């Protein structure tokens with residue numbers, strides 16, 4: 425064998441007799457056994473909470489260490505307190521620090537060392553900085569507990585450290601656990617759940633790695649106490665679906681659960697040239713760069729009709745691609761962009777300058793508070809009086825935001841955008857894949873409007889017809905309001921803006937002439953006082 429390389433300890437060491445799990449006193453549940461026996465390179469054990477996933481990960485790491493002398497295992501969780509509560513707790517309780525196998529625990533380094541030279545390094549990695557610090561070197565087995573909570577870029581970086589410098593030590597692959605939700609929800613769901621049809625099949629990814637999903641259910645684990653199941657039963661519906669049923673299609677952290685293919689997505693069509701058009705851009709190089717195009721119809725509804733999305737594209741090239749995507753007669757009123765694109769970068773020109781030199785004249789989005797921006801996106805996702813297209817299909821209402829079915833990345837990332845798990849939970853998780861949602865936010869915050877304003881205008885218009893102030897032959901609906909507002913008799917509509925108020929402020933505002941509540945519960949304030 426390789427005693428010379430492994431050193432004295434390994435030379436003196438003999439593989440323990442009998443099954444590793446027997447010696448540890450660990451009896452895997454039948455589902456945990458399926459997980460331990462999986463031969464695929466990249467396996468996710470996931471679904472409901474309490475199924476025995478964290479225990480299985482620790483047991484797996486220990487068994488592989490005994491099986492392959494000299495193995496280096498990296499066991500990751502997002503933060504240190506979380507690591508302590510999950511993997512480290514199981515390591516000390518269920519597995520007694522592997523002492524039955526001669527392993528020794530280094531509590532300063534968080535490392536479990538085996539007599540055969542194998543090593544499990546328990547680490548936390550919340551940011552790329554965490555991942556690069558101290559985690560250099562290589563691993564042959566990567567363990568991620570609660571993988572959806574670890575940002576996807578951190579996972580990718582750590583995956584790049586998966587290799588072996590020695591022919592006698594195999595690269596074993598990746599073992600992860602996950603519950604639905606968190607900033608990695610979208611990428612985890614896509615790779616393991618959607619692509620395997622909920623674990624029905626395995627597949628080989630573009631790098632030739634076999635990928636498998638093993639669903640984990642609470643009822644698979646007889647060791648979990650009855651109160652825990654009762655607690656999960658008592659959760660609000662969305663949380664219960666995610667954590668009890670392990671349902672990946674609804675998850676508690678989803679920012680815009682109201683987004684629906686059936687209501688918001690429309691087939692591409694030629695949009696009237698009279699509609700004002702806007703673009704909105706979020707810059708990135710290693711992170712994706714994105715641009716969205718939207719046209720605004722007579723009702724103030726936003727029709728997102730084109731997207732650009734990609735990484736590793738330089739800023740001059742981004743600008744050229746934006747222009748190349750547009751038709752010859754396509755007139756863009758304003759091109760909004762992330763304010764950060766005006767920042768100077770040492771000797772380099774500001775990104776907005778490079779764009780300008782390549783024919784794309786940007787306007788800073790002046791985007792304001794993030795939460796206000798997301799609130800605006802929400803008022804656009806809400807229903808307004810139906811557009812002509814949907815009215816023809818017999819709908820009475822339709823959302824104030826439509827997107828063409830060709831905008832695959834916009835739909836996907838807006839649908840998967842997670843809520844923040846720390847700080848302001850009304851915010852989106854900025855570790856999520858938020859570039860195109862950010863573009864939408866910049867654009868909608870600038871053009872104003874949204875469902876609430878249109879409903880109000882429409883209701884006023886109807887009231888005015890009822891009292892005879894406006895002749896009834898004008899067609900009802902927001903388009904008519906816009907038309908009559910620009911005409912002499914109705915006078916201009918007062919401008920409104922949505923405001924975020926605390927419940928106490930909202931109660932006060934309800935008695936205040938300067939505020940109106942919209943049908944979807946947003947408080948609106950008349951601009952210009954009065």
Ligand SMILES: Nc1ncnc2c1ncn2[C@@H]1O[C@H](COP(=O)(O)OP(=O)(O)OP(=O)(O)O)[C@@H](O)[C@H]1O
Nearest residue numbers: 451452453472473474475476477478479480647648
């Ligand atoms: N094979 C086993 N033998 C004894 N106890 C077990 C076994 N598997 C799991 N348990 C116990 O069941 C409980 C839940 O297991 P675990 O924490 O691994 O679940 P989980 O799927 O990681 O849950 P969560 O999703 O909440 O993180 C723990 O108390 C654990 O010690």
Ligand SMILES: [Mg+2]
Nearest residue numbers: 477478510601
């Ligand atoms: Mg766990």
